Amino acid sequence: xxERPSPLRAQDKLAFxxxxxxxxxxHERISVQDAADHFGVTPQQVRExxxxxxxxxxxxxxxxxxxxxxxxxxxxxxxxxxQIVLTNLVAIDDAPRFSGRxxxxxxxxxxxxxxxxxxxxxxxxxxxxxxxxRGASALPSQFAVEGSExxxxxxxxxxxxxxxxxxxxxxxxxxGEHERRRVDPLRIESMDADWYLRGWCHxxxxxxxxxxxxxxxxxxTTEPITTHAAxxxxxxxxxxxxEDDLLVTIDVAPSAAPLLADYxxxxxxxxxxxxxxxxxxxxxxxxxxxxxxxGLPGMVTVVEPAxxxxxxxxxxxxxAARYDAGDDxxxxxx
Amino acid sequence: MPAASVSKIPVEERxxxxxxxxxxxxxxxxxxxxxxxVQGYRQRYRAGGDNANLERQFERDKDDIRDLGxxxxxxxxxxxxxxxxxxxxRIPRGSYELPSDITFSSEETTLLxxxxxxxxxxxxxGESRRAVIKLKGLGLVSDEPVLGYAPRLRVRDAAFEPLRAxxxxxxxxxxxxxxxxxxxxxxxxxxxxxxxxxxxxxxxxALEPGTEITKTFLLRRIVSPVTTTGTTFPAPIGDQTxxxxxxxxxxxxxxxxxxxxxxxxxxxxxxxxRRGTVRLxxxxxxxxxSDANIFADxxxxxxPEALVLSPPAxxxxxxxxxxxxVEEHAxxxxxxxxxxHG
Numbered sequence: 001x002x003e004r005p006s007p008l009r010a011q012d013k014l015a016f017x018x019x020x021x022x023x024x025x026x027h028e029r030i031s032v033q034d035a036a037d038h039f040g041v042t043p044q045q046v047r048e049x050x051x052x053x054x055x056x057x058x059x060x061x062x063x064x065x066x067x068x069x070x071x072x073x074x075x076x077x078x079x080x081x082x083q084i085v086l087t088n089l090v091a092i093d094d095a096p097r098f099s100g101r102x103x104x105x106x107x108x109x110x111x112x113x114x115x116x117x118x119x120x121x122x123x124x125x126x127x128x129x130x131x132x133x134r135g136a137s138a139l140p141s142q143f144a145v146e147g148s149e150x151x152x153x154x155x156x157x158x159x160x161x162x163x164x165x166x167x168x169x170x171x172x173x174x175x176g177e178h179e180r181r182r183v184d185p186l187r188i189e190s191m192d193a194d195w196y197l198r199g200w201c202h203x204x205x206x207x208x209x210x211x212x213x214x215x216x217x218x219x220x221t222t223e224p225i226t227t228h229a230a231x232x233x234x235x236x237x238x239x240x241x242x243e244d245d246l247l248v249t250i251d252v253a254p255s256a257a258p259l260l261a262d263y264x265x266x267x268x269x270x271x272x273x274x275x276x277x278x279x280x281x282x283x284x285x286x287x288x289x290x291x292x293x294x295g296l297p298g299m300v301t302v303v304e305p306a307x308x309x310x311x312x313x314x315x316x317x318x319x320a321a322r323y324d325a326g327d328d329x330x331x332x333x334x
Numbered sequence: 335m336p337a338a339s340v341s342k343i344p345v346e347e348r349x350x351x352x353x354x355x356x357x358x359x360x361x362x363x364x365x366x367x368x369x370x371x372v373q374g375y376r377q378r379y380r381a382g383g384d385n386a387n388l389e390r391q392f393e394r395d396k397d398d399i400r401d402l403g404x405x406x407x408x409x410x411x412x413x414x415x416x417x418x419x420x421x422x423x424r425i426p427r428g429s430y431e432l433p434s435d436i437t438f439s440s441e442e443t444t445l446l447x448x449x450x451x452x453x454x455x456x457x458x459x460g461e462s463r464r465a466v467i468k469l470k471g472l473g474l475v476s477d478e479p480v481l482g483y484a485p486r487l488r489v490r491d492a493a494f495e496p497l498r499a500x501x502x503x504x505x506x507x508x509x510x511x512x513x514x515x516x517x518x519x520x521x522x523x524x525x526x527x528x529x530x531x532x533x534x535x536x537x538x539x540a541l542e543p544g545t546e547i548t549k550t551f552l553l554r555r556i557v558s559p560v561t562t563t564g565t566t567f568p569a570p571i572g573d574q575t576x577x578x579x580x581x582x583x584x585x586x587x588x589x590x591x592x593x594x595x596x597x598x599x600x601x602x603x604x605x606x607x608r609r610g611t612v613r614l615x616x617x618x619x620x621x622x623x624s625d626a627n628i629f630a631d632x633x634x635x636x637x638p639e640a641l642v643l644s645p646p647a648x649x650x651x652x653x654x655x656x657x658x659x660v661e662e663h664a665x666x667x668x669x670x671x672x673x674x675h676g
Contacts, residue, residue, distance in 0.1 A: 295635025
C-alpha cells in the first residue's frame with residue numbers, strides 16, 4: 001500500500017497514547033522493551049510516547065498547566081534503566097471504547113472467519129460480537145460479511161498446519177489433470193470467498209498454492225513436515241509471478257479490471273483501445289488463461305499471442321458445442 | 335512560550351491534550367477556552383485578535399477525535415440555549431470509557447486479532463489496526479500467535495468508501511448503475527442502508543427515498559463515481575446488515591440450476607463443493623445462485639466441463655457467452671496492425 005496520509009498517522013498515534021496510559025496504570029513498573037513487545041511497536045516509539053505523556057496534562061484551574069495538572073514519570077528510572085513508572089495521573093481512568101467503525105470491522109472479520117474450526121462455538125462468537133457492539137461509543141457501522149459454514153477440508157488442513165504434519169490429497173490442476181500430492185502445509189490463506197493452502201509440494205519440490213475447493217480425498221499423515229514456513233519465502237500476495245510465466249496481451253473492459261488485478265503484470269502500462277484498456281497479463285499456461293477469460297465473457301479479449309487466442313476460442317467452442325449436440329439434454333432433467 | 339517552539343508541537347500532542355482537557359471538565363469548555371488554554375492551540379491563540387485559522391483547526395481536530403470513537407459532545411451553556419458562541423464541549427467519561435464489565439479472554443483476543451487481520455487494504459485496515467491497539471491497551475495477550483492463517487477480505491470496488499461514508503451520515507447518494515441486459519446505465523438516487531459481502535461480492539442495500547421499497551445493488555455494476563445529494567434521511571432502526579444478508583440468502587436459496595458436469599473435472603470438483611450443492615440421482619448437480627448473469631459468467635469459464643440443463647434462461651445465457659467468447663477470439667484479429675502496442 002502507498003503511504004498513508006498524515007492525519008491517519010496522527011490518529012494512530014493518538015489511539016496509541018490513549019491506550020498506553022491505562023496499560024501503564026495497570027503495570028506499575030514495566031520496561032520499555034516489554035511495553036514495545038506487547039504493543040508490537042519499536043522501543044523508540046514507546047519512549048517517544050512516554051515522554052509526550054509525561055509532559056501532558058490539563059490546563060487546570062489556572063489554565064497554566066501547573067505541575068499537579070500534568071502526568072509525571074520517575075525520570076531517573078526511565079532515563080537510566082529504561083523502566084516506565086508513572087508517578088502522577090490525570091484525566092484518564094480507563095481504556096477508551098471502540099469507534100462504531102472499529103467495532104464493525106472486527107465484527108465483520110469475525111463473521112467472515114465463521115468457517116474456521118476455531119469459531120465452531122457459535123454462542124461464544126455471538127457473545128463476543130455483542131461485547132464489541134456494547135464496547136463501542138456508537139452503533140457499529142452498517143457493513144457486514146456473510147458467514148460461511150465450516151468446511152471439512154478446511155478443518156482437516158487446519159489440524160495438519162497446527163500439528164506440523166504432512167497432508168496428502170488429490171488435486172486437479174487447471175489443465176484438468178489429477179495428481180496425488182503430498183504437501184507440508186504452511187499457511188491457510190483466503191481471499192473473499194475463496195480459500196487456499198500454501199505449502200511445500202513434495203512432488204514439485206517447491207512452494208505451491210492450492211485452492212481448497214480443488215482438493216479431494218485429503219488425509220492427514222503422521223509424517224512431520226520437512227520444510228517449515230521459516231525455511232521458505234511465503235509472499236504476502238497470493239499470486240506470485242514466475243520467470244516461466246507467459247505474457248499475454250489483453251483488452252479489458254473497465255468493469256472487469258478490478259477482477260484481474262492479481263494477474264496483471266507490475267508496472268504494465270495500458271493504452272485505451274475502443275474504450276478498453278490494453279494491458280499485459282501473466283499466466284503460467286494457457287489452460288488457466290482459457291478458464292479465466294472464459295469466465296469473463298464480453299469483458300476480456302485476448303489480443304495476442306495467437307496461440308493464446310486459439311486456446312480460449314477452442315475452449316469456449318467446445319463448451320458451446322455441447323449445447324448444440326442434442327437439444328434433448330435440457331428437456332429430460334426437469 | 336517562545337515563537338520558535340510553537341511549530342514543533344506535534345499533531346498528536348495537540349489532539350491528546352484536547353482529549354485530556356475535555357475529559358477532565360464536567361461542565362464543558364467553550365471554544366474560546368479551548369483555543370486559549372489547551373496545549374497546541376494556546377501557543378497560537380491571539381487574545382482579542384483573529385483566530386479563524388485556529389478555529390478551523392479545532393473543527394478538523396474534533397472530526398479526527400470523533401473518528402477515533404471519542405464521544406465529543408456539545409452542551410448549551412445553562413441559560414443560554416441556542417447561543418452558538420457559548421456552546422460548551424466535553425467528553426462524558428461514561429461514554430468514553432470501555433465499560434468495566436467488558437473483558438476479553440485470551441481465546442477471544444486471539445480471535446479478535448485474527449478478525450483484524452482480514453482487512454489488509456483500504457481504510458478498514460486502519461480501523462482494525464486502531465481497534466487492535468485499543469485491545470492491547472487492555473493488557474490482553476492472546477494465547478497463541480496466529481501464524482497458520484493469512485485470511486483477507488478485499489474491497490476493490492471504488493464505490494465502497496464513498497458509500498460507507500454516506501451510510502454513516504445517512505446521506506442520500508447518487509450513482510449510475512448498469513443493469514445487465516440494459517444498454518445504458520441509469521442514474522439512481524438512494525438512501526444507503528447497509529453494505530454487505532455475499533458470495534464474495536459487495537452489495538449495497540438501499541431504500542428508494544420517499545418509498546418503502548428496498549433494493550440491492552452490486553457494487554461492481556456501479557459505473558460512475560458515487561456522489562451525495564446534500565439531503566439526509568432518518569436513520570433506519572435495527573440491524574440493516576442482517577436484513578440485507580437475509581434477503582440475499584433468500585434469493586440465493588430460491589434460484590437453482592441443474593448442471594451436468596464431466597466426471598472428475600475441475601467443474602465437478604469445485605461445483606460440488608459450493609455451498610448447498612446437491613447431487614441428483616442422474617449425476618447432475620443442483621446448484622444455488624444469486625445472480626443469473628454472474629453465475630452464467632462463472633459457468634462459461636468451465637467450457638465443456640459444465641452443461642446447464644435448466645433453467646432454460648440460464649442455459650441460453652451460458653451458451654450465448656460461450657459463442658461470444660468464440661467470436662471475439664476468432665482467428666482474424668479485430669484490430670488493425672497499427673494499434674497494437676508491443
